[in-house]
Amino acid sequence: MIDRSCPGAIEPILEILDGKWTLLLLLELFNGTKRFGELRRKLHPISPKTLTDRLRLLEDKGIVTRTLYPGVPLHVEYELTERGQRLQPIFAAMWAWVQENGVCPGKEAENISPEEAGSL
Amino acid sequence: MIDRSCPGAIEPILEILDGKWTLLLLLELFNGTKRFGELRRKLHPISPKTLTDRLRLLEDKGIVTRTLYPGVPLHVEYELTERGQRLQPIFAAMWAWVQENGVCPGKEAENISPEEAGSL
DNA sequence: CCGAATCCACTAAGATACTG
DNA sequence: CAGTATCTTAGTGGATTCGG
Numbered sequence: 093m094i095d096r097s098c099p100g101a102i103e104p105i106l107e108i109l110d111g112k113w114t115l116l117l118l119l120e121l122f123n124g125t126k127r128f129g130e131l132r133r134k135l136h137p138i139s140p141k142t143l144t145d146r147l148r149l150l151e152d153k154g155i156v157t158r159t160l161y162p163g164v165p166l167h168v169e170y171e172l173t174e175r176g177q178r179l180q181p182i183f184a185a186m187w188a189w190v191q192e193n194g195v196c197p198g199k200e201a202e203n204i205s206p207e208e209a210g211s212l
Numbered sequence: 213m214i215d216r217s218c219p220g221a222i223e224p225i226l227e228i229l230d231g232k233w234t235l236l237l238l239l240e241l242f243n244g245t246k247r248f249g250e251l252r253r254k255l256h257p258i259s260p261k262t263l264t265d266r267l268r269l270l271e272d273k274g275i276v277t278r279t280l281y282p283g284v285p286l287h288v289e290y291e292l293t294e295r296g297q298r299l300q301p302i303f304a305a306m307w308a309w310v311q312e313n314g315v316c317p318g319k320e321a322e323n324i325s326p327e328e329a330g331s332l
Numbered sequence: 333c334c335g336a337a338t339c340c341a342c343t344a345a346g347a348t349a350c351t352g
Numbered sequence: 353c354a355g356t357a358t359c360t361t362a363g364t365g366g367a368t369t370c371g372g
Binding site: 101102104105106110112115116119175178179181182183184185186187188189190192193194195 | 221222224225226230232235236239295298299301302303304305306307308309310312313314315
């Protein structure tokens with residue numbers, strides 16, 4: 093069972109995953125290193141400010157690294173740290189839940205068997 | 213790999229888990245049926261308005277049920293649905309991550325081996 | 333091309349008082 | 353007891369512009 097005292101608290105991760113775009117942003121980064129503009133296009137219509145804010149926060153939390161390749165034009169890459177990679181099971185769990193319980197237009201979830209959907 | 217098209221999207225769950233208090237609220241409900249006042253105390257200092265807002269939204273999404281026991285004094289209970297119970301693996305994954313990577317005051321995470329911390 | 337800076341808008345959340 | 357009503361506040365996110 094889950095305890096709210098220090099060793100079992102989940103608060104630390106709430107700070108990391110908070111924010112409208114954070115989950116989708118991490119989802120993109122699980123697919124590999126990405127450049128700023130790439131992320132911006134994939135997360136359209138996110139604003140550059142918001143994208144920067146989120147990336148900085150994740151950087152502070154040790155979830156992503158920012159690598160600057162000097163030169164013109166500028167080139168910046170964002171990549172998940174080890175710590176960040178380890179977040180993947182959480183997303184896998186969310187993804188699995190949506191498979192079983194999420195609603196897609198015109199298709200109620202209860203039709204697919206948990207066995208079938210559980211193969212991740 | 214995770215796909216952003218309909219069958220693989222995680223957006224539906226983002227709507228459910230969104231909000232400052234939602235995760236903590238669900239955490240309480242995993243421990244069993246709870247009354248309004250109970251939740252209010254455990255989630256202190258949440259305001260009654262916010263608590264109501266969140267509970268109503270979760271009710272709409274089919275995550276919790278609201279049961280009214282008429283009489284004076286009034287008595288209302290909130291309980292997770294089956295669908296809500298199935299969210300538990302997500303929390304377990306978050307909890308596991310915090311065990312391995314979360315920071316508790318005065319204790320950096322990298323000291324404990326993944327093997328040791330991974331026993332859930 | 334990347335992203336910092338500024339300003340504005342929206343909405344979640346808080347405070348407080350009151351009702352079935 | 354379990355909310356509702358109303359108002360206010362504050363935190364994000366959006367739009368735009370500018371600099372390295």
